[in-house]
Amino acid sequence: MTTPGRSAAVELPPETAVVGGGRMGAGIAHALLLAGSTVTLVETDSAAAAAARARVVRAVERSAERGTLATSAHRVLSQLTTTTTIDGTASAGLVIEAVSESPALKASVLGAVARTVGPSVVIATNTSSLSIDELSLATPPAGRFIGLHFFNPVPASGLVEVVTGTATAPEVTARAVGWVRTMGKTPVVVRDSPGFATSRLGVALGLEAIRMVADGVASAEDIDTAMSLGYRHPIGPLRLTDLVGLDVRLGIAQYLAKTLGSRFEPPALLREMVSEGHLGQKSGQGFYPW
Incomplete structure (x- = not known):
């Protein structure tokens, strides 16, 4: 699906909010700040809010460098507020949910946002695979709900699904297409379908690479090198799996x-590595040591 009308950049709402300040949420807040919006970043408690702010500060300082x-950087960061209450989203013209990939958690958070903001406020989810139609049930009216799937790391990624x-x-x-362009990124528009376009294709490639490691076809390093040099992927599927998190x-x-269907059944090796705590970069060990 092509982007409608090849929309030009559109000015972001003066105030925006991001719910969830992990790596993805902090990266989204960074992108909104750099595009000129005042951002409220919502987290669960004061410690999480402080950690989220620190992530954004580091990202903004790296942009300055x-x-x-x-x-x-001081001027940009003056537009950032962190809070531990969903009420912080009340004056935002755009709210982006970026909590963990749990349907129940996302529905709970989105429902709380929908009860806090006005009916014309656009609410977006950063889900990488969950159904937009199902999540929209928590955010009536459903017409104002959309998926904005940013990629990790957000500052370095040029794409938003x-x-x-x-x-x-x-x-x-x-x-939404215009806002993505305002943030300096390229939008692709995809109809709601399991895994959308990017997760569906990316996971298919990653799972097959894991099966190849399990079958002894080649090492993780050689599989990644083959895809990087042979197919010009900027990063191999197994190193990418480490970055995303197993x-x-x-x-x-x-x-x-x-x-x-069963073609996406996770390989036994992936299940074993997750159960052993080998989650990739965030745990220090995945298909590579970090």
Whole structure:
């Protein structure tokens, strides 16, 4: 699906909010700040809020070091507020949920946001695979709900998958496409389907690479080198799995196996590594040591 009307950049709402300040949420907040919006970042408690703010501060400071800020890091960070209450989203014109990939948790958070903001406020989810239609049930009216799937690490990634549900209003899609361009990223518009476009293809490749390691076809390093040099992928599927998190990949694969069939059944090796705590970069060990 092509982006509607090849929309130009559209000014972001003066105030935006991100719920969830982990690596993805902090990266999204960073992108919104650099695009000129005032951002409220919502976390569960004061310690998590402080850690989330620290992530954004580091990202903004790195942008300053690279010379990509239009103003000072201090000025950009003055537009960031962290809070531990969902009420912090009340004045936002766009709210992006970026909590863990749990349907129940996302529905709970999105429902709380929908009860806090006005009915015309756009609510987005950063899910990488869950159904937009199902999540929209928590955010009436469903026409204002959309998927904005950012990629990790957000500051370095040039892509955002704009995922439309059955009820998503065309004007909301057009605004979302424009906002993505304002953040300096390229949007692709995808109809709601399990795994969308990127997770579906990326997981399929990653699972097959894991099966090849389990079968002794080649080492993780050689498989990744083959894909990087032979197919010009910027990073191999196994190193990417380490960066995404083996537990995250396992969760997406389980969901895709349930919705699309056995071809997405997670390999035994992936299950074993997750059960042993080998989750990739965040645990210090995956297919590579970190």
